[in-house]
Amino acid sequence: MALSSSMIALLVLAIVVLVKNVVSRLQFNSKYRLPPEIPGWPIIGNTLDVPFPGGVWGHEMAKKYGEMFTCRLGGKTMVFLNSARVVSDLLEKRAAIYSSRPYRPMAQDIASGGARMLLMGHSDRWRSQRKIMHSILNGQQAESKFIPFEELEVRQLVWDYLHTPDQFYTANQRFSNSVIMSVIFGRRAQLGDEQLTKMLNIMMEFGQLLFSPTKNICDLFTWLTYLPKPIYQHEVDALSDRVSKGTAKPCFATALIEGTSKKEFNLTETEKLMIFSTLLEAGSDTSRTAITQMVAAAAAFPEWAATARAHLDELCGHNAERLPSFEDREKLPYIAAVVKETLRWRPFIQTGVPHQLTQDDVYEGYRFPAGTMFTWNAYALSLNEGDYPDAVRFNPERFLNDDLKSPLKGHWSFGTGRRVCVGYNVGFNNVWIAAACLLYCFDFEEDTENPIDTLNTIWDSVEKPPFAVKIKPRSQAHAELIKQK
Template identity: 65%
Template sequence: MAVSISVLSSCLFVFVFILPRLWSRYQFNKKYRLPHVVPGWPIIGNSLDVPFPGGMWGVETARKYGEMYTCYLGGRAIVFLNSSRVVNDLLEKRAAIYSSRPFRPMCQDIMSGGARMLLMPHSDRWRNQRKIMHSILNNRQAETKFIAYQELESKQLVYDYMTDPENFHLANQRFSNSVIMSVVFGRRAAIDDPELKAILESVAVLAEYLFNPLKNICDAFPWLSNLPKPLQWWRPAGEAYFKRTRALYKGEYDRLVKKMENGTARPCFAVEVEQGAAKKEFAIDETEKLFVFSTLLEAGSDTSRNAITQAVAAMAAYPAWVIKARAMLDEVCGADAERLPSLSDREGLPYITAAAKECLRWRPFIQTGVPHMLVQDDEYEGYKFPAGTQFCWNAYAIALNEGDYADPMTFSPERFMDADLNNPLKGHWSFGTGRRVCVGYNVGANNIWIAIACLIYCFDITEDPDHPINTLNTNWEIHKEAPFKVKIAPRSQAHIELIKRISIEALTADY
């Protein structure tokens, strides 16, 4: 009798759980065809296989499976795009149907109150936020209102490098975050700024939830959001994060409102938003407004910091391009340390522009892009994709793809000395793609340009022979310590005197 019950139970399990799934898979395979599916585990797919960060994993997997391959992270299919050709064909040329986002019940609904533009589906709400950002952060605004902040912070940057070279990573962090804090809220940020520290911690937590499926089971298996709230064990952590993040940006916002009331507020994004809302140029509630601010701060802080840190690694590891760049800087700014480079020098220093673009290409700060989601069935080169399929550009794999770039391992600004030199979006995917391109890319590109120009002009940056830089596997994202060791020294006494002279303005500016 016991045997019969056991057999009956096994049969019931097969009929209830196994057969429906096999039938569903048969029907799916009959209708659709995805690129090579990377072998994974039952139910969880490849969730245990993708490390965080996943740059070199993506490179090796692309070498094995070619231009496109499919992973299952939880129950979701993600097609990785491993060449600029397929990224351009799908995410650029077909952006109208490849620009949405997958449902993320944890990161978007719980942790962001449904208000974070980065994770919003392609909707009217997303379009409204993007319109607001674009109107304020367009190229004209970036050139007329925000360059003054970047040039002031570049003076502080070279001072910090001169006085504390071992903590160059903190100088990069302070520069990047002080620029974006000035752009968004009209105030500077110090290295030990408590609000800045809280923002960085918030960004790090969100990144882990976004890119680490082991940390975020709910987004990996969205159907779990249908459980009764008391059974959603992840929810309290997400709700606590939302409250902390909202309070953090509400504090910054309240301080700015007081400055506006007493007439001391500086030109910045938040002031423009307040004025636009008052004139009823657009409608946006407070939570949404706060998360617009957070989106810009999060996008503009670590991205510029990482890119500048990577540029320092490239200066040390590939000195040939630095010699060439320095000769050009000396022609424009004087070989005897006459003045610091400024963004007004860009036309006369095209090689620095090319170097900034190469920095974005060489080691992408986002190692695998935030997935786009297809909103309707589509066909491409024999493949048939169902609506809901996610597509992710494999940033490291593309950067190291010899089909995209000659000698991709080498840092070579020459590759960008072409007709697209002055288009910050052409030749790499670091600012995103299609309708999801970062709206603040002009500010980011200017950050990298001015930092590279000033550092090369003022300092000799060389590799420490006892600590060679592993440019492929360095964890660029860490905050607490330098990700690699380099030797940094002012070029001459004249450069030391220049730094002392020009840094007075930055050291005394307080707003």
């Protein structure tokens, strides 16, 4: 049967593309050398192989290929970093050339108006926005502004656990969302909040885009073209109204608006909205997930929880005299260690937002071309026996050392290098006060008929319990303490 002219043209085109790829690969291999490469398909490489979320998959690949492995994602090259040593060597010690971002036109330009700091390259614009966020979130007056929000919301959290223990996961969500809404916009939030629900839906969809290298926003998320302006502008308008009436609480947005009006900050309206968006996305789900993981760990490994309660009882009373507060932090290093182990044990970000190399570089016999993407393989890092002996076990005592000096030391949950999360203090404090109060007030028991599979992801479980757990107040006195608050 004779082939049609169109079929012949397609065949010729396929041969040309194939030959071009083979020649390009030979030229590339003669100049560069990359870590072991996962076998993939012609042209698309590993685009169909990398799952979302990729934590367990990445851990298995790390066991097979070692400290680094390479994936081809269409025309892009991504190197996964699987040990603390290589992450530190490249993303921290060589941060000057490993801190940019790959260009993602759909995520950054279409969905974010080119203004999302998280996706910006290593530029003056990025540095300027990061400096603004750092000055407001981590300045001298930051804690005095934000801690009252956290201490108010944790009282609601323990109340929710007492009265609806089977809804603990939604209580964690309400706590985390209300804290970050208070920090950003100066208002509390409830789970039934329609405006907040819209923002959370956006965050879930955009989170899949950010942390899955194989999502195609054109095909799957075209409606994001119209966001986030209408959603976040609603909150800014409501806040401006409270400011004009003199009823606004000091928060991140009031500081940003005031700084902009005084010409201290040079930001467009879109940039301001995207800063609010970034903070909300980073601050809500991360705290919720960490608190939920802590509950799972307390049920699955009750020994450490008993130790934590002994420390809390010594300070706050064996008979439920008072709730822990931030004033107790210096006297409760074990609770800080609990938070660090929570962040280490099951990272809420399973693979990081990729960094991009800005110039060719040589490392331990490998030669990386400029433009190579690098991501830290969070699950592989957290389960690396060389860095964390008996890594699958939840053991806060591994952090009773110099790691307590900084919220960032000893784990990778807030990122690394120059791209570390600017709101790490707020995030760490959220989990600290929640852990202290929940451990002081409640016992957590694993359901023997439904043991907790702690390796399975739980961060995207928002409508059903991520695992079975029995929650009850430690005593009637603890229940009465909660009711009084």
